[in-house]
Every structure is written in C-alpha cells, then in structure tokens.
Amino acid sequence: MTGKLRRWLVIGVPYLWLLALFLVPFLIVLKISLSDPALSIPPYTPTLDLSRGWEGVREFVAGLDFENYVFLTTDDLYWKAYLSSLWIAAFATFLTLLVGFPIAYGMACAPVHWRPTLLMGVILPFWTSFLIRVYSWMGILAQEGVLNRALMWLGLIDEPLMILNTPTAVYIGIVYTYLPFMVLPIYATLDKLDVSLIEAAEDLGCSRTQSFWLVTVPLARPGIIAGCFLVFIPALGEFVIPSLLGGSRTLMVGKVLWEEFFSNRDWPVASAVAVVLLLILIVPIILFQRNEQKAREAEQ
C-alpha cells in the first residue's frame, strides 16, 4: 500500500463514519421535518418516488416547506421544554462534576497498584443494562423502597420521603448514570499530571488549597470540559430517566418529542423539534471550540 493511499484511508474512515452515522440520519430527519403528516405508511407526505424519475423528484421538493418550524413558535410548550431541559441538564452536569471530580482526584492520588481496580470499579456498572440500572433506582427511591425503609429503621425519619417522581429523582438518576463519563476524562488528565508542578507551587509558598486551585484544577481543565460535554449532551435529550424517575411535571424535550411522535403521530413536527434541539447543541459547541482554538493559538 502506498503512503498516500494509507493517509487517505486514515483521514477518510472517520469522515465516512460521520457521514454514515451522523449526516445521513440527520438529512433523513431534516427531510421529514419539512413534510406534512398523513394517515398512511409511512405517516408523512411527500415521499420520494424515484420510479417517476425527474418529475417525481420535482414534486417531492415542491411538497417540502418550513411550516412545522413556524408551528414550533406558536406554542410556548416547545421553548419551555427546551429551557427546562437546558436547566436540568446544566444543573445535573454541575452535580456530576461535584461528585465526579473528587472521585477522579482520589483515584489519581491512590497508589499505582490500586488504580486498575478503581478504574474497573468505575466501568463495572456498564456491564448491566442502562435501563435496568435506572429501573432499580425506582425500587430504591420508592415510598416503600429500600432507602425509605432503611432511614425509617434507623429512626432518621418518621414519614417516608417523597423522592421518586420528583425532579430530585431525575438529578439522582442523571448523576448516577453519567458519573463514569465525568470521572474517566478527568482521571485521564489528572493521571498524567506532573506532580513536580505541584511541589514547585508549594515550594514557592502556595498552601495545599492554593496549589489545588491554581495548579491542579487548571491543568485538569481539558478533562473537566470533556466530562461536562459528555454528561451535558446526552442529559439534554434524556428520555428514559425523566420518564421512569421523574413525575409528570418534569418537562423535558425528550418527552415532548415522544409525545409528538407517539401521541400526535406527527413525525414532521417531532423531526422539527429534534432538528432544533441539535442546533441548540451544535451552535454553542462550535463557538466554544473556535474560542478554545483561538486561545491555544494565542498561547503559542
């Protein structure tokens, strides 16, 4: 194999991957979001009829419009759902960071021969299905559940706590489920941290807390950012956790999508909701990355 071909392969494969698993599905969703609902299989119109050649394509394109996006602006449900999802995802990400950072820090400070075991411990929950793990939280948090019984038995509470079906349960669910996504990238950066930098800071008069905030945290920043993205993005569109653990009052865009798709059978509006969600995510991420890159260039 020539070097040139190999280079093309190395660059091309990830792009092909993105094309097949991101761009093509996105274009399908985009296409559906521009069509109209119909009582048929599939439940929208127009569908592309290639057997009629050019005529079919032209008719298909003529049938597409932005009606569904206009519709999204006429009902406050949608932007409320987006806002509420953004807030829940952001707050849950913050909580995950709060729990995850000390874990990652502890792991990085642990004796070297312990680390593989600790790392295993973080990954181990993935061996069980995500759905089952969320479901078992229902058993823990229910009024007659494990947690309430334990607390009552200990005499800490007299009345069972109402946790299940509240936003608190949703936060617990998100923090629990996405914790490894926060811990692993932070651990990866802390693990590579040059200890002599901290020693130098302390030699130069920093207290331990100061050196932690002035040296460790800034150096762990790439890990923190990666972890936050890995938690925030899936949490934003989360459906399983709010529908199993949250009450009916927890408004999230995942549920709105479900309702458009299943209750209203309106695939076009559901697709429009999904496209807008993607834009809400992608635009800030691109801006952020550009900003980061500029900062990096400035440093150099």
Place this chain on the structure above:
Amino acid sequence: MKQRKLMHTAAAAALAVAGTAVAAGAEEVRVYNWSDYIDESLLEKFEAETGYDLIYDVFDSNEVLETKLLAGGSGYDVVVPSGTFLQRQIKAGAFQKLDKSKLPNLVHMWDVIMERTAKYDPGNEYSVNYMWGTTGIGVNVGKVREVLGEDAPIDSLSLVFDPANMEKLASCGVHFLDAPSEMIPMALKYLGENPDSHDPDVIAKVEPVYAAIRPYIQKFHNSEYINALANGEICVAVGWSGDVLQARDRADEADNGVEIAYHAPKEGAQMWFDQMAIPVDAPNPEGAHAFINFMMEPENIAAATNYVYYANGNKGSWPYILPEILEDPAIYPDEETMKNLFTTTPYEPRVQRFVTRLWTKIKSGT
C-alpha cells in the same frame, strides 16, 4: 437514491437470512400484545400444537404499537390494538383482511361483542376480539375508608374528580392512566357532557376539572399502578378493570392485608376492546391465522381470561371460565351496567393535537 438502493439491498439480505432461518428450523410467528395479558403456558401450548416457533413481545401503550405499524416493517404477524386505534390503522392501510376460511373457531365468538367491535371494524373483516373491559376505579378499600370514612363513594367518579376527596386521598397516593383518549372522556362524563365529543370547546372543559385535582395526583402511568396498588403504595388508581383485578389477586397472594376492589363508575364507564389483527406486511400470515384461531379455541381463551381477569369476546369459552370470574360484575357486567357503558371514536388529527396538548398541559402545568 443511493440510500434507497442500500435499503433495498439490506432488505433483500434480511429476507435471505430470514428465508434460511425458516428452512433450517421451525417457522416463526411473532406476536405483539399488551403486557400482563396472557397465561404464558398458552404460548408453549401453541408451539406444541402447531409446531411454530412463537416470539411473544409486549407493549404498554397503543401509541407505541401504532408508531411501529405506521413506520412499516414491524416484523410482527399478530398485533393487538384497541378499537379506536384499530379503526384509524385500518384507514391507514396497516392491516390485511382476515382469511375467515382459516379461522374455523370464529363460530365461538360472542355476537354482542362482535356488534360493538363492528363500530371500529365494519363487518369484523380485519380483526377478532381478544379481550375487552372497562376503564374505572381501583381502590384499596381499607385505606380509602380510613381517609374518607365508611361511606366513601368508591363506585363514583366523584371519588377522583371531587377535589375535596382527592385532597384527602393524596396522603395515601393516587395514580391516573396516562391515556388521554380515556381520561378525557371520563372527565367529560363526570361533567355530564358527551364523553365522545370531538369539539375542542367541549373537550377544553375538562381542563379546570383536572387543574383542581392535579396537585393530588402522584403519577400518570399505564402499568405501574398494578404493583403499586397490590403492595399498598397507592390507595386509588384510575385504571383498566383487569389490571386492577390482577392487583387484587397479587395482594391476596402476598397476604399483606391489602384489599383491592374495582368499580366501573356508576355514572358510566368507557368500554374498550383489544382486537387481534394481522399487519399488511406480516412475514407469516399463515402462522398469524393459526395463532388467532388458537386463541379463539374456547379452552385457550378461557385460560387467558382466568389468568388476566379480563372478559373475552368468546361465548363458547364460558363453560371453561372460573365461576367467580364469569359471575363477577366487575369483569362481566350485568345488563344494567352494560347499558351504562359507552364507547368512543378516534379523534381527527387536528383534534388529536389539541387533546395531546391539553393533556400535556394538565400533566405538567405547561
């Protein structure tokens, strides 16, 4: 265009694989039915009698089933939608007509139920009744009496729609179904309106009714209440007759002192029908007919009824049904109650959107 071709290739490949699978082993019949809705020993019996491999999956909402059907290629041979959904799905071309020559057990079906299901499926050309029931109120009798007193109106809609009652019941837990197509007619009935109204102005009248009781409803869900009622976690559930009775049965088995009762509200209750039908693109229509015919065998459907506590549409099965079920008016209502039962028709898309939106507003306050 490429994508189309790719999909065709993939479909062809899948077909080829399916073909070899059939050649290698027994043919498969794939059934998609509601959860907690059959005596599972029947599944083995079907396999033993017919030689088919039975794949039995479950769902817990009509919406999920409908989306699979309308997406096409669900891969199922028999599905069990409720009447109103069936009616719309027939219009969308989702089903194939039954070949009645392959269903000799049709002679056992109950004419009274067939007449009612013909409202959704004229001439019963596409479907056969599996089970039917009512939507009503399940109560933990002891707890409700403790909260509301001995004369608690456990057989009336006022139990769950009167805020004064609900305020007290909130302390022991109330669940509602997350099924607007049944919860809205129920509230309309409470208001004395036509429960099958498709007029948005009339439907909108339920909003203040729900707004007044919303703070006292712990959850809207279609299946969790069975266990929650049985283990005493909630004291009232607006739910489906047989599911509440299954909760009663589970509580009896657990012997935990919980006594569950089901009532079709005296003001009138919604009657619904779950119908077996064959998707238009079913991979194995032959096996689908065999399954439907098997379930119409009086002994078999009676076994299912004895297990799930729902009435079936099969008159021939009566001799095999446990007397306590056949004589229970909560399952097989007497003629007086029958007169009080109402049915509904599917909403048009525009009204459906209004109903869904209203329901979201009711549930989430937004």
